[in-house]
Structure formats: structure tokens, C-alpha cells
Amino acid sequence: MESTQLVIIGAGPAGLSAGIYTARAGIDTLILGCAPKIAGDYDIDNYFGFPETISGKELMERGRKQAERFGAAMRCERVVGVHHGDNGRFIVKTEKNEIETCGVVLATGVSRIRPGISNLDDFDGKGVSYCVSCDGFFYRNKPVMVVGEGVFAANQALELTQYTPDVAVCAQGKELTMGEDFQAKLREADIPILPGKVERLEGDNGLERVVFDNGSSHDVHGLFVAMGEASSLDFAFSLGVERKGVFLVADQEQKTNIDGIFAAGDCVGNFLQISVAVGEGAKAARSAIKHVKNVCKKAEAE
Numbered sequence: 001m002e003s004t005q006l007v008i009i010g011a012g013p014a015g016l017s018a019g020i021y022t023a024r025a026g027i028d029t030l031i032l033g034c035a036p037k038i039a040g041d042y043d044i045d046n047y048f049g050f051p052e053t054i055s056g057k058e059l060m061e062r063g064r065k066q067a068e069r070f071g072a073a074m075r076c077e078r079v080v081g082v083h084h085g086d087n088g089r090f091i092v093k094t095e096k097n098e099i100e101t102c103g104v105v106l107a108t109g110v111s112r113i114r115p116g117i118s119n120l121d122d123f124d125g126k127g128v129s130y131c132v133s134c135d136g137f138f139y140r141n142k143p144v145m146v147v148g149e150g151v152f153a154a155n156q157a158l159e160l161t162q163y164t165p166d167v168a169v170c171a172q173g174k175e176l177t178m179g180e181d182f183q184a185k186l187r188e189a190d191i192p193i194l195p196g197k198v199e200r201l202e203g204d205n206g207l208e209r210v211v212f213d214n215g216s217s218h219d220v221h222g223l224f225v226a227m228g229e230a231s232s233l234d235f236a237f238s239l240g241v242e243r244k245g246v247f248l249v250a251d252q253e254q255k256t257n258i259d260g261i262f263a264a265g266d267c268v269g270n271f272l273q274i275s276v277a278v279g280e281g282a283k284a285a286r287s288a289i290k291h292v293k294n295v296c297k298k299a300e301a302e
């Protein structure tokens with residue numbers, strides 16, 4: 001398995017800023033993430049030090065180059081899960097790799113996409129879940145469904161086969177973004193991709209079935225929401241990181257309640273601005289550097 005001292009999930013202002021500090025401090029840093037939304041043709045007028053308007057694209061390119069200059073490794077690779085490993089370490093699972101690390105900075109921005117099911121919230125905790133590694137166990141040998149169109153959904157569905165053979169995926173009428181490789185894995189695991197869109201949920205004592213937009217229904221006791229890409233919020237569920245609504249809770253030093261997990265930028269939901277994300281990235285880096293030096297380097301020396 002690949003191993004590195006620190007993984008930063010997110011290559012936006014928060015993740016890149018954190019990477020500049022950690023790499024410069026000599027920490028082996030891997031930044032996972034693709035171009036953030038802001039790296040387009042957007043005019044940025046309010047970022048310190050640029051009296052002329054700078055485009056989001058240029059600002060992000062500069063940030064990437066700066067992190068690379070100090071030795072941060074960067075890959076446009078989607079993370080599908082983060083779990084606790086042995087001896088206080090963490091396992092970051094991407095669509096291609098598994099990486100063992102001493103610390104993780106969560107900096108994925110906010111991207112929770114709702115599946116558009118009318119009464120979803122009524123079944124929260126009564127069949128609707130956002131985390132297979134937290135709740136999969138409760139659905140042993142029961143029919144379950146994952147709603148989502150991408151690698152994240154495929155991965156959640158495959159993980160569910162540890163608990164039950166009766167797993168289906170519904171892309172909610174969206175075009176699949178998972179590649180043919182993941183579709184083949186689902187076929188091999190006998191996981192059908194159901195057409196249509198789940199419109200509402202039904203059941204008297206918890207979830208019993210989903211009803212599609214064409215009026216047909218499918219028996220399901222557990223519905224796992226995994227739309228779009230996995231976000232910091234999804235990783236928070238599986239790691240046990242404290243949350244407040246769709247945001248993560250981090251202290252003044254960007255530490256979460258889980259030792260070794262830090263959070264910065266839009267995912268902690270303060271003032272959703274580049275300058276704030278950059279500042280929080282720097283603070284997360286400072287905490288992560290201390291953590292890696294204490295935990296990771298000591299373990300390496302033993």
C-alpha cells in the first residue's frame with residue numbers, strides 16, 4: 001500500500017495553502033483533488049495582493065505551482081472513503097489507490113448534492129443513511145439501494161456487499177459518471193443499476209420500499225445517499241468527525257474532534273471566501289505539522 005505522512009483532500013485554496021506550509025516544513029505531503037470550481041474564468045477582485053483583477057484560474061495555477069515548488073505531490077484523483085487504520089493512522093481510499101497516512105486535512109469545499117426525493121428527511125435514521133461503514137451492518141441480508149451516479153456510489157454499493165447480497169444502484173435519472181471499469185465491477189458483484197428516479201419513500205415502521213417516477217416500486221430497507229463526489233461530510237461520517245448540519249466542526253486550530261484529522265475552507269462553513277480558506281488552510285497545516293512530527297515521525301523512528 002502507498003504511504004505518506006500527510007494527505008490533503010482538496011486542491012482548492014484551503015488544500016493548496018495547507019500544502020504550501022506542510023511541504024515547506026518538510027512533511028511528505030500528497031494533495032488529492034482536481035481543479036476547484038473557482039479555477040475558471042471568474043474575476044477575483046477581493047483577494048489580498050492583487051490590485052488588478054485576477055482570474056480564479058490564474059490564482060489557482062499560482063497556488064499549485066507554489067505548493068509544487070516546495071515538494072508537495074499532487075494528483076487529480078477522487079477520494080471515495082477515509083477510514084481509521086492501525087496505530088492511529090488513516091487509510092485514504094481513492095478510485096485507484098489506497099494510501100496509508102498519519103494525518104489528513106479535509107478541504108473538499110461543500111458539495112453535498114441532494115437526490116431530490118420528496119420525503120427523504122422523514123426516513124432519516126429510519127432507513128436513509130449517508131455512510132456504509134457506519135450503518136451497513138444494520139442491513140445484514142436485507143435489500144438496500146445506493147442512489148448516486150459516480151465512483152462514490154459504485155464504491156458504496158460494493159462495500160455494502162460485505163453485509164448483504166441484495167444491493168442495487170439508482171443514478172436518479174442522471175448520466176453515469178463512473179467509468180466502464182466500475183460498471184464492470186458492479187456487474188461482477190450482481191449489483192444492477194436501476195433506471196429512473198426514486199420519487200418518494202414508503203414504509204410504516206422504517207423504510208420498506210422506494211417508489212420510482214414511473215409509479216413502479218422496489219423493496220428496500222436501507223437507502224444510502226452517495227450523489228456526486230464524496231465530500232468532507234461523507235468522510236466525517238465514517239471517521240466520527242463532529243458535524244453541524246452540512247459542515248464539519250473544527251476548533252481555532254482547525255483540529256476536529258478526531259486526533260489527526262483537520263478541516264479547513266468551505267467545508268467548515270465560516271465565511272465562504274478564498275481569503276478565509278487560505279487562512280484556515282495555513283492553520284490546519286500548522287496543526288498537521290505538529291501532529292505528524294509527534295505521531296508519524298516517532299513511529300518511524302521506533
Ligand SMILES: Cc1cc2nc3c(=O)[nH]c(=O)nc-3n(C[C@H](O)[C@H](O)[C@H](O)COP(=O)(O)OP(=O)(O)OC[C@H]3O[C@@H](n4cnc5c(N)ncnc54)[C@H](O)[C@@H]3O)c2cc1C
Pocket residue numbers: 009010011012013014015032033034035036037038042043044045046047077078079080107108109110111229230231232264265266267271272273274275277
Ligand atoms: C463562481 C464562484 C465565484 C466565487 N467568487 C469568489 C470571489 O470573488 N472571492 C472569494 O473570496 N471567493 C469567491 N468564491 C468562493 C470561493 O471560491 C470559495 O470560498 C473557496 O474556493 C473555498 O475553497 P476550498 O479550498 O475550501 O474549497 P474548493 O475551492 O471548493 O475546493 C475543493 C477541492 O476539493 C476537491 N474535492 C472535492 N471532493 C473531492 C474528493 N472526493 N476527492 C478528491 N478531491 C475532492 C475539489 O476537486 C477541489 O480541488 C466564489 C465561488 C464560486 C463558485
